[in-house]
Amino acid sequence: xxxxxxxxxxxxxxxxxxxxxxxxGAAKTTTLCxxxxxxxxxxxxxxxxxxxxxxxxxERMPANVTARTTHSVSWxxxxxxxxxxxxxxxxxxxxxxxxxxxxxxxxVATAALQTIxxxxxxxxxxxxxxxxxPELAARMADPSVxxxxxxxxxxxxVQGRVPEVRLPHDGYLKLFQMDEPxxxxxxxxxxxxxQDLNLCTxxxxxxxxGGVVMVGDEAQGIYSFRGAMNALAIFEADEQLPLTRSFxxxxxxxxxxxxxxxxFKPGFQRPLIGAGVPxxxxxxxxxxKGFAVIARxxxxxxxxxxxxxxxxxxxxxxGGTEGYKLEKILDAYYLSCGDRGLMRNPYLRSFESFEDLxxxxxxxxxxxxxxxxxxxxxxxxxxxxxxxxxxxxxxELDKQAWRCFDGIFLSTAHKSKGLEFEQxxxxxxxxxFFEDGKEVxxxxxxxxxxxxxxxxxxxxxxALRLSESLEEWLRHKQLMPA
Numbered sequence: 001x002x003x004x005x006x007x008x009x010x011x012x013x014x015x016x017x018x019x020x021x022x023x024x025g026a027a028k029t030t031t032l033c034x035x036x037x038x039x040x041x042x043x044x045x046x047x048x049x050x051x052x053x054x055x056x057x058x059e060r061m062p063a064n065v066t067a068r069t070t071h072s073v074s075w076x077x078x079x080x081x082x083x084x085x086x087x088x089x090x091x092x093x094x095x096x097x098x099x100x101x102x103x104x105x106x107x108v109a110t111a112a113l114q115t116i117x118x119x120x121x122x123x124x125x126x127x128x129x130x131x132x133x134p135e136l137a138a139r140m141a142d143p144s145v146x147x148x149x150x151x152x153x154x155x156x157x158v159q160g161r162v163p164e165v166r167l168p169h170d171g172y173l174k175l176f177q178m179d180e181p182x183x184x185x186x187x188x189x190x191x192x193x194x195q196d197l198n199l200c201t202x203x204x205x206x207x208x209x210g211g212v213v214m215v216g217d218e219a220q221g222i223y224s225f226r227g228a229m230n231a232l233a234i235f236e237a238d239e240q241l242p243l244t245r246s247f248x249x250x251x252x253x254x255x256x257x258x259x260x261x262x263x264f265k266p267g268f269q270r271p272l273i274g275a276g277v278p279x280x281x282x283x284x285x286x287x288x289k290g291f292a293v294i295a296r297x298x299x300x301x302x303x304x305x306x307x308x309x310x311x312x313x314x315x316x317x318x319g320g321t322e323g324y325k326l327e328k329i330l331d332a333y334y335l336s337c338g339d340r341g342l343m344r345n346p347y348l349r350s351f352e353s354f355e356d357l358x359x360x361x362x363x364x365x366x367x368x369x370x371x372x373x374x375x376x377x378x379x380x381x382x383x384x385x386x387x388x389x390x391x392x393x394x395x396e397l398d399k400q401a402w403r404c405f406d407g408i409f410l411s412t413a414h415k416s417k418g419l420e421f422e423q424x425x426x427x428x429x430x431x432x433f434f435e436d437g438k439e440v441x442x443x444x445x446x447x448x449x450x451x452x453x454x455x456x457x458x459x460x461x462x463a464l465r466l467s468e469s470l471e472e473w474l475r476h477k478q479l480m481p482a
Contacts, residue, residue: 019237024458025248074176121198121227252281295427299371314407433473
C-alpha cells in the first residue's frame, strides 16, 4: 500500500532513538517493515513478546531483520544454568508442589509464586515485600512469611534441586537482565508493544548501544497487574512521531475512541482517523452472522455465554476455555453452598464464607470478584450445569478459519488485544460513566480501565454494539456518531 505522510516520516527518520506512538490498527508492523527495508545495510533485531507476533514479523520483515522473542534471546541463561536439562528444568510450578515441598499453606504457596512473578518483571535484585500482590497480602497476618517462602522457592528454582520446582520463563529473563547483557551483532533494535514492557525487559533494551525504535500505544497499556509500564513515557527518545490513521475501522469507531480518550486520558492530543473499509460504522450487530463478544471480566464472559445459549450457536473462546476461569465460578458457587472440599482456588478458599467474599468484593471495588458474586446470586444451583453446557459449545479453530466462523467468539478485552473482528458486541462490565445519576469525574476513573475499554472497542472493523453505559454517556455528551 502507499505509505501515509506519517509513515514516511517514521521510515525516513534519522533519530538514533525513535519513539512511535501508534494508534489502534495504524499499520505499525507495515511501517516497521518499511523502516527496515530502507536500511538494507543495518543488522536489525525485532523484539516481540510472544511467539505469534514474532512468527508474523518473521514472515513479513526483510532479510536484514532477525525476529526474536525476548525469551529466546535470554534462553542462553537457562542453558548456562542447566545445560542439556534446561527444557526439563524450565516451566510451571504449581502451588500444591510449593505447599508440599516447603511446608506452607496453599494461600502462602500461591502468593509466593505470584511474588516471584512480580519480582521477575522488576529491577530489584532481591525479592521483597513490595513484590507481594496486595490483594493476597491483605488476606494474611504476616506477609513477610510470603517473602521468606518466595526466596526459598526461587533458590530451589535456580539450583534445580527439586524436579517439580521449575524455573519460570520470566525467571531466566530476570537472570539475563541482572547480567546487564549486550546484544552483540545488531546495529538497531525494533521494539513492538512498548507500552507493555516491564522494567526488566525495558532495562535490557535501553542499555543497548545501537539505535532503538520503540513503537506502541500508551492507551493500550492494560497489563500493570503483570508489572508492565509504559516504556514510551520513560524512553529517552531523540524524536517522537505519531501514527494516527487506522486501517482497521472507519469513522464511527474512531469517533468513539477519540471521545473516550479526550475526556478521560490526560494529555490526549492525537485523534485517530478512521480509514478502514467500510468507512461508516454500524452501531448494531447482526446476530445471525458471526460476531465477537468482548467483556472486561471472565465472570461476565460466563454471563454473556449463558445469555446467548438460546441462539443455539457454536462458541469459540479465544485462547481456549481454560483461560476463562470457569473453575473460579464453580469455586464461588461451592463456597456459597458450603462445599469447601470441592474448591480448588487457594485465594477463594481463604474466605470463611460467601458473605465474606461478597463483602470484600464490594469494599475493594474488584470487578472480577463482584461479577463472581453476581453470577452465583443470579444462577444459583444452575451454575454447574451451565458451565458444562457452555464448555460443550466450544469448538477449536485455527486463526485462518476465523473469517468463515458463523458462531460467537468470546473473549476478554485482555485476550482480544492485537485481534480484530468484523462485528463486536461490548459487554456491560466496563468502566461506569455515571454513579448515582451523576456523570463521573475523570479524576475518579482508573486510567487502566479507560485503556481496557479502548482496546475492546477498537477490535471492531465494521460493526460495534456499545456497552450501555458508554452509549448513554455518548448521547448525554452529544458525541454519539450518526
